[in-house]
Each structure stands twice: as structure tokens, then as C-alpha cells.
Amino acid sequence: MADTTQTAGHGPGSGSHSGGDPTRRDFIYLAAAATGVVGAAVTAWPFIDSLNPAADTLALASTDVDLTPVQVGQSITVTWRGKPVFIRHRTPEEIKSAVDVNVSELRDPQTDASRAKKPEWLIVVGICTHLGCIPLGQKNSDPRGEYGGWFCPCHGSVYDTSGRIRKGPAPRNLEVPSYAFKTDTSIRIG
Amino acid sequence: MAHGPSSSFKNPVVNWLDQRLPIFTMIQKEYGVFPTPRNFNYFWNFGAIAMIMLVTMIVSGIVLAMHYTPNTNLAFNSVERIMRDVNFGWLIRYIHMNGASFFFIAVYIHIFRGLYYGSYKKPRELLWMIGVVIFLLMMATAFMGYVLPWGQMSFWGATVITNLFSALPLVGQDIVTLLWGGFSVDNPTLNRFFALHYLLPFVIAAVVFLHVAALHITGSNNPLGVEPKGPQDTLPFHPYYTVKDSFGTVVYLAIFAAFVFYAPNFFGEPDNYIQANPMVTPPHIVPEWYFLPYYAILRSITFDISIPFTGLKLIEAKLGGVIAMFGSIAILFVLPWLDTSPVRSARFRPIFKKGILAFLVAFFLLMYVGAQTADAAWHLGGLEIPLVYVGQFATLVYFGFFLSLPFVGLIEKPLPLPASIAKPVLGGGATAAGAAAKPMEKA
Numbered sequence: 001m002a003d004t005t006q007t008a009g010h011g012p013g014s015g016s017h018s019g020g021d022p023t024r025r026d027f028i029y030l031a032a033a034a035t036g037v038v039g040a041a042v043t044a045w046p047f048i049d050s051l052n053p054a055a056d057t058l059a060l061a062s063t064d065v066d067l068t069p070v071q072v073g074q075s076i077t078v079t080w081r082g083k084p085v086f087i088r089h090r091t092p093e094e095i096k097s098a099v100d101v102n103v104s105e106l107r108d109p110q111t112d113a114s115r116a117k118k119p120e121w122l123i124v125v126g127i128c129t130h131l132g133c134i135p136l137g138q139k140n141s142d143p144r145g146e147y148g149g150w151f152c153p154c155h156g157s158v159y160d161t162s163g164r165i166r167k168g169p170a171p172r173n174l175e176v177p178s179y180a181f182k183t184d185t186s187i188r189i190g
Numbered sequence: 191m192a193h194g195p196s197s198s199f200k201n202p203v204v205n206w207l208d209q210r211l212p213i214f215t216m217i218q219k220e221y222g223v224f225p226t227p228r229n230f231n232y233f234w235n236f237g238a239i240a241m242i243m244l245v246t247m248i249v250s251g252i253v254l255a256m257h258y259t260p261n262t263n264l265a266f267n268s269v270e271r272i273m274r275d276v277n278f279g280w281l282i283r284y285i286h287m288n289g290a291s292f293f294f295i296a297v298y299i300h301i302f303r304g305l306y307y308g309s310y311k312k313p314r315e316l317l318w319m320i321g322v323v324i325f326l327l328m329m330a331t332a333f334m335g336y337v338l339p340w341g342q343m344s345f346w347g348a349t350v351i352t353n354l355f356s357a358l359p360l361v362g363q364d365i366v367t368l369l370w371g372g373f374s375v376d377n378p379t380l381n382r383f384f385a386l387h388y389l390l391p392f393v394i395a396a397v398v399f400l401h402v403a404a405l406h407i408t409g410s411n412n413p414l415g416v417e418p419k420g421p422q423d424t425l426p427f428h429p430y431y432t433v434k435d436s437f438g439t440v441v442y443l444a445i446f447a448a449f450v451f452y453a454p455n456f457f458g459e460p461d462n463y464i465q466a467n468p469m470v471t472p473p474h475i476v477p478e479w480y481f482l483p484y485y486a487i488l489r490s491i492t493f494d495i496s497i498p499f500t501g502l503k504l505i506e507a508k509l510g511g512v513i514a515m516f517g518s519i520a521i522l523f524v525l526p527w528l529d530t531s532p533v534r535s536a537r538f539r540p541i542f543k544k545g546i547l548a549f550l551v552a553f554f555l556l557m558y559v560g561a562q563t564a565d566a567a568w569h570l571g572g573l574e575i576p577l578v579y580v581g582q583f584a585t586l587v588y589f590g591f592f593l594s595l596p597f598v599g600l601i602e603k604p605l606p607l608p609a610s611i612a613k614p615v616l617g618g619g620a621t622a623a624g625a626a627a628k629p630m631e632k633a
Binding site: 048051052053054057061077079081082083084130131132133134153154155156169171 | 346349350352353354367368369370371372373374375376378382468469470471473474475489492506507508564565
């Protein structure tokens with residue numbers, strides 16, 4: 001292949017390029033090889049991208065939830081994109097303990113206000129950010145860990161009443177999905 | 191070539207074929223008269239046994255695929271139908287299930303044989319590396335196969351393992367979505383795992399062919415680790431090793447059959463007979479036994495790696511665990527260059543011999559730790575030892591064994607090597623062998 005460190009020059013196309021100036025033929029070799037590489041990448045992309053979520057999978061990407069029947073202190077789990085979403089109607093004590101935290105001491109510092117659009121409703125994806133298990137704590141009889149939120153039985157991560165990681169191996173807080181209040185008592189997730 | 195080699199087989203049909211495609215000549219050369227060290231012990235059976243297991247898995251797997259449905263709504267029931275309704279379906283599935291375990295047992299013994307007798311050393315480095323590729327392909331195939339019955343362990347094992355890739359910086363989550371074909375392990379994931387689980391065994395078979403081809407360039411290592419020096423050191427492969435391999439295979443298959451018929455679920459997890467439920471995580475997720483040591487290494491990295499005094503996080507614990515887990519296999523690729531000793535067999539390497547036994551103990555310890563819950567502990571008297579410390583210690587031994595090899599090669603004084611394979615085999619015994627030994631050029 002052409003020695004690209006040589007200054008550009010174009011011989012008469014002798015085809016001999018053993019240490020000499022790059023020839024037209026060298027240029028054509030390079031251009032052809034580069035076109036081939038780009039072509040291969042362009043051809044490969046549809047096959048790789050076909051493994052990404054399909055249109056019908058993406059079409060199921062939002063879920064509507066009616067919050068009317070959920071009592072204070074109660075939690076429900078809904079399915080969104082095949083994942084569990086935890087919706088907790090928090091008690092005033094739970095809201096207070098979530099707000100009264102020195103945010104700078106957290107592993108993944110976030111205020112409670114940035115995680116809940118309305119303080120009484122906490123909506124998080126119920127998947128531990130460690131390795132994807134579903135934490136316990138949706139039932140009042142479940143272990144909720146020492147911060148009253150959720151406890152992951154797989155590797156012992158503990159989340160608080162704002163779904164923030166407080167103890168254990170998980171690196172981040174429980175994810176807050178994008179959602180909007182359609183009315184005061186119904187939401188659309190996604 | 192324009193003309194095949196002239197062959198002189200008695201059977202005219204064989205002769206006609208061989209002149210056009212010299213396959214019989216090749217078989218005769220590679221498996222008939224192929225010169226093989228005369229001093230193999232039974233550890234040398236396990237390559238052939240692994241080959242038989244691969245064939246067993248492919249044959250039973252193809253039949254299972256004819257009855258299996260890769261759809262999240264149907265997969266679990268189609269496996270139950272194989273167990274209850276398909277003629278001999280129970281037998282074929284139990285062969286396939288336990289066959290995976292016995293394939294791994296054979297391959298683990300085969301790898302340990304290579305480690306103990308220094309089969310990875312020059313000139314067999316590439317042979318060894320191809321073997322590591324086979325091992326990786328086997329792990330991928332086994333992992334995806336375990337997902338197919340769509341039980342609770344299938345689903346949650348797939349979730350935990352695919353989530354490992356989310357630890358990669360920047361692109362992690364996109365890679366996980368690409369693997370899943372959705373936002374969680376779901377139908378697209380099951381479909382592609384089935385396609386790949388069907389494909390990969392044939393890739394393995396092709397790489398096994400390269401493995402055997404490379405073996406027939408260098409010839410086999412042997413328990414003394416001394417190269418054959420002439421015909422007095424070798425035997426023709428047939429009938430000597432065809433018979434020895436057949437005998438070992440039959441014994442191995444007898445043990446395999448005992449499990450298939452009398453303890454078919456010994457290696458399995460009861461939770462996998464519960465259909466996958468994405469809303470409920472089983473209280474204790476364990477991988478199949480052959481992945482336990484690596485799972486334990488993954489869980490041993492519970493600490494972030496930071497730049498000292500700055501508090502700057504370099505590697506999060508989660509990523510560190512993933513790196514350690516993949517590193518524990520990747521280190522095998524560089525083993526031929528880590529080990530600086532010219533002596534192959536551990537028989538003549540006093541320090542290496544202790545090291546590899548410590549490594550073996552650490553491997554089994556990791557296997558034990560990997561099967562326990564994350565917060566389990568040993569209670570010795572009043573003392574409580576969390577198993578995560580045991581796992582960290584064993585991880586240290588695992589990597590320490592490999593990383594100390596360059597230094598072991600420098601300080602170790604090997605025992606005298608026999609002058610040839612024939613000497614200790616044909617008598618004279620240890621004293622004669624010792625007397626005839628050349629002093630090692632090094633140390």
C-alpha cells in the first residue's frame with residue numbers, strides 16, 4: 001500500500017511504488033479500499049439495526065394508569081415496556097423522610113423534588129440498577145430495608161422512600177420514567 | 191493438485207474415491223499411523239470425550255428444535271410437551287440438559303490437563319488459544335440454551351447477564367437494548383437466542399476442526415512434557431489410542447447415563463420449572479454450576495476503584511466486576527507468554543505444582559461461593575466470615591496464580607527431566623531416569 005507519509009506527488013503511473021513517490025495506482029488502491037470499507041459498513045448496518053427494538057415494540061412504549069383507587073400508603077405495580085413500574089402513594093411521613101435527606105451524602109445525589117412531580121406520588125421503574133432484579137417493598141408486608149423504600153434480595157441494595165440508592169452495590173437511583181399527569185388522578189408513562 | 195496421490199487400498203471403491211479425494215489417505219495418516227506419545231495417562235481421554243459430547247449435544251439438540259417453539263407464550267409449554275407427550279422426548283431433553291453439564295465437566299478436565307502438563311507452551315500456543323475460543327463459544331451457547339425453556343431462572347439469568355453489558359461506559363445501555371431487541375428480556379430476545387443457540391454449535395465444530403488440525407501439526411504433549419525423540423517414544427494412534435479413548439469414553443458415558451436416568455435434575459434448578467414471570471424475581475438467582483466460579487468473581491468486586499486522594503471514581507464496582515469476570519477467561523489467552531519456564535510438566539516443577547493445586551482449590555471455592563446468597567456467611571464458633579471475603583480471597587488466588595508465573599519461572603529450580611519418553615516407560619524406573627537426566631539448562 002502507498003506510503004502516505006510521502007509528500008503528495010504523482011508519477012507517470014509506472015506501477016512501481018517500492019519506496020518511490022505515490023503513484024496514481026496507489027491512489028486508486030486506497031480509494032477503492034476505502035470505498036469497500038464504507039460499503040461493507042453500510043451493508044452491515046441494516047443487519048445490526050434489525051436487532052434493535054422493532055416498530056411494534058416501540059409502539060407499546062406508553063402506558064396509561066388511573067390512580068384513583070390507590071389509597072395513601074398503598075403501592076401498585078404496572079407494566080411499561082415489559083418492565084415493572086412502581087407507583088407509591090406516599091404517606092406524609094414517607095415524603096418527609098425523603099425530603100429531609102442531606103443530598104450531598106448520597107451516592108447518586110438527587111433531591112426528592114426532582115424525582116416526584118407531585119410529592120404524594122412516587123413513580124419509578126422497579127428494576128434494581130445493579131443487575132436488573134425487582135426490589136421488594138411493594139407490599140406492606142415486604143422487607144423495605146432500613147430506609148423504608150425498597151430492598152433488592154439479589155445483592156442487597158437498599159433504596160429510600162424516594163427510590164434513591166442508600167446501601168448495597170447498585171450504582172444509581174431507581175430510574176424515574178418520563179410521565180405526565182393527564183388529570184390530577186391519571187398519568188401517562190412514556 | 192492435478193493428480194491425487196497414488197493410493198493402494200485393497201477395496202477398489204475406496205481406491206477410486208481416494209485417488210479423487212484422498213480422504214482415506216488422510217484418515218490413515220492422521221488417525222491410523224499418526225505417531226502419538228506412548229505415555230498418555232487417562233487425562234488424555236478428555237479431548238475425545240469432549241468431542242463425543244459435542245456430537246451428543248448437536249444430535250439431541252436438533253431433535254429438540256423440531257418440537258420447541260421460540261415464543262414467550264409457547265416456549266415453556268412446548269418444553270413441557272416434549273417432556274410429557276413427545277415420544278422419548280423426556281429422554282432426549284434429559285440427555286441435552288445433562289449433556290451440557292457433562293460437556294463442561296469433560297472440557298474443564300481437558301483444560302486442567304493442559305494447565306498441569308504445560309500443554310499451552312511453545313509450540314502449542316495457538317492450539318491452546320483456539321481451545322480458549324472454543325471454551326468461550328461453549329459458554330455463550332450454554333447461556334443462550336438455558337434461556338430457551340423460559341423458566342424463572344432462564345429469564346432472570348438472562349436479565350442479570352445481559353445487564354452486565356450496561357456497566358460499559360457510554361454505550362452500555364444501547365448495547366443492552368440491541369441485545370434485547372426491546373426494553374427488557376422479551377420475545378425478540380428469546381427468538382434471537384434460539385437462532386444463535388442453533389448456530390453456535392456448528393461454529394464450535396468448525397473451531398474444533400482447527401483445534402485438531404493445529405494439534406496434528408505440533409503433535410500431542412504428554413505427561414512428561416518431553417517431546418518424542420524418535421519412533422521408540424511413540425505409538426501409532428490406532429489401535430493403541432483409539433482403544434484407550436473408546437474405553438475412557440464408555441466409562442464416562444456410563445456415568446452420564448446414570449445421571450440421565452437416575453438423577454436427571456441433579457444439576458438443575460427447581461425454579462426453572464416455574465414459567466418466566468417478568469414481575470417477580472426469584473429470591474436467589476444462581477447460574478448453572480459451570481458458571482459459578484465466574485459469577486463469584488463478578489460478585490467479589492464490591493468496591494469502586496478510585497484515583498487515590500482525589501476521590502475521582504475510575505471504575506465503578508459494577509464495571510470492575512464485569513472486567514474481572516471477563517478477565518478471568520481472557521488471561522488464559524496470554525498464559526503461554528506469562529509462563530516463562532521452559533519445563534512443561536508440573537511433575538518437574540515443585541513451585542508450579544503447589545501453585546496449580548492452590549488454583550484448583552480456589553476454583554472450587556469460587557464455585558461454592560457463587561452458589562450462595564450474596565449476604566451468606568460462615569460461622570466458625572463466634573466468628574462470622576462473610577462469604578464475599580472468601581470469594582475475594584479466592585479471586586486473589588485465581589489471578590495470583592497466573593500473574594506470579596513470570597516470577598515462578600525465574601526462581602524455580604526444576605527437577606531433572608528424563609532424557610526421553612521411552613527411558614522411564616521401558617523400565618530402569620525412577621533411578622535410571624534420574625541418572626540419565628540431563629541437568630536443566632536453566633536455573
